[in-house]
Amino acid sequence: xxxxxxxxxxxxxxxxxxxxxxxxxxxxxxxxxxxxxxxxxxxxxxxxxxxxxxxxxxxxxxxxxxxxxxxxxxxxxxxxxxxxxxxxxxxxxxxxxxxxxxxxxxxxxxxxxxxxxxxxxxxxxxxxxxxxxxxxxxxxxxxxxxxxxxxxxxxxxxxxxxxxxxxxxxxxxxxxxxxxxxxxxxxx
Amino acid sequence: xxxxxxxxxxxxxxxxxxxxxxxxxxxxxxxxxxxxxxxxxxxxxxxxxxxxxxxxxxxxxxxxxxxxxxxxxxxxxxxxxxxxxxxxxxxxxxxxxxxxxxxxxxxxxxxxxxxxxxxxxxxxxxxxxxxxxxxxxxxx
Numbered sequence: 165x166x167x168x169x170x171x172x173x174x175x176x177x178x179x180x181x182x183x184x185x186x187x188x189x190x191x192x193x194x195x196x197x198x199x200x201x202x203x204x205x206x207x208x209x210x211x212x213x214x215x216x217x218x219x220x221x222x223x224x225x226x227x228x229x230x231x232x233x234x235x236x237x238x239x240x241x242x243x244x245x246x247x248x249x250x251x252x253x254x255x256x257x258x259x260x261x262x263x264x265x266x267x268x269x270x271x272x273x274x275x276x277x278x279x280x281x282x283x284x285x286x287x288x289x290x291x292x293x294x295x296x297x298x299x300x301x302x303x304x305x306x307x308x309x310x311x312x313x314x315x316x317x318x319x320x321x322x323x324x325x326x327x328x329x330x331x332x333x334x335x336x337x338x339x340x341x342x343x344x345x346x347x348x349x350x351x352x
Numbered sequence: 353x354x355x356x357x358x359x360x361x362x363x364x365x366x367x368x369x370x371x372x373x374x375x376x377x378x379x380x381x382x383x384x385x386x387x388x389x390x391x392x393x394x395x396x397x398x399x400x401x402x403x404x405x406x407x408x409x410x411x412x413x414x415x416x417x418x419x420x421x422x423x424x425x426x427x428x429x430x431x432x433x434x435x436x437x438x439x440x441x442x443x444x445x446x447x448x449x450x451x452x453x454x455x456x457x458x459x460x461x462x463x464x465x466x467x468x469x470x471x472x473x474x475x476x477x478x479x480x481x482x483x484x485x486x487x488x489x490x491x492x
Contacts, residue, residue, distance in 0.1 A: 293435030
């Protein structure tokens with residue numbers, strides 16, 4: 165695994181945990197490397213690997229409100245308990261992308277996995293999806309478990325797809341957050 | 353702008369909105385999300401890794417782009433799935449900020465004629481910044 169940093173990516177010198185950056189200026193490089201052998205060394209045996217559940221995350225009402233303000237949410241169900249309850253929810257409803265906050269701990273597990281071969285200074289966020297069985301509401305205690313579902317090589321880059329499945333305190337499925345991470349190759 | 357319709361034809365615009373992002377919006381999202389990557393608030397760090405400037409978090413762009421759909425839904429339903437591809441960064445100028453435009457159109461309808469999938473067109477500086485941005489909705 166190389167330590168050379170790639171243009172367009174940040175190495176986050178002041179954060180402690182590995183983190184996925186979502187800078188997208190790497191896009192032109194994805195078409196490069198034609199005729200070269202793939203040089204990314206992401207471990208293909210990651211596919212199917214399930215990590216230990218992350219510690220439970222308690223969804224706080226004020227955290228939901230803070231996230232709602234930060235994402236310019238205007239529907240009152242994201243801010244006001246009365247509006248949320250009138251709409252049939254137990255408490256304020258987390259915006260649709262809130263699950264990324266809970267997912268983060270599981271992605272950190274993946275990026276820190278010793279034999280994964282994922283150099284997080286070369287990782288950018290390619291795709292993101294959330295699939296809900298029901299909305300997240302304040303008061304939920306969510307436990308997230310990550311499984312790697314795909315490792316592909318494309319044009320000298322590797323694409324790793326991981327699903328973080330989140331269940332509530334009763335064990336019922338609430339949401340699955342799926343991320344595709346692009347790991348740039350040496351030639352990128 | 354949202355259109356309070358429960359039935360709609362494919363292609364109907366149900367909501368559209370422009371959101372002006374400033375650097376303080378990026379700092380606020382950093383705090384709310386826990387994503388403190390300095391490329392989202394420090395020009396020197398962004399420049400040192402070859403970026404054209406400080407970028408909005410991709411997850412902030414994704415997060416704000418779905419809000420017009422949530423407002424349009426109101427109390428009638430909830431968002432069952434939401435996915436995007438990150439195709440271009442949103443550069444946020446320290447003085448001018450950046451404006452992200454969102455147009456939400458009906459992509460598919462269910463057997464009762466209600467929108468089932470909403471497709472988002474999300475642009476900044478005249479270019480699409482999210483690809484295949486699709487929201488599926490569920491009515492109560």
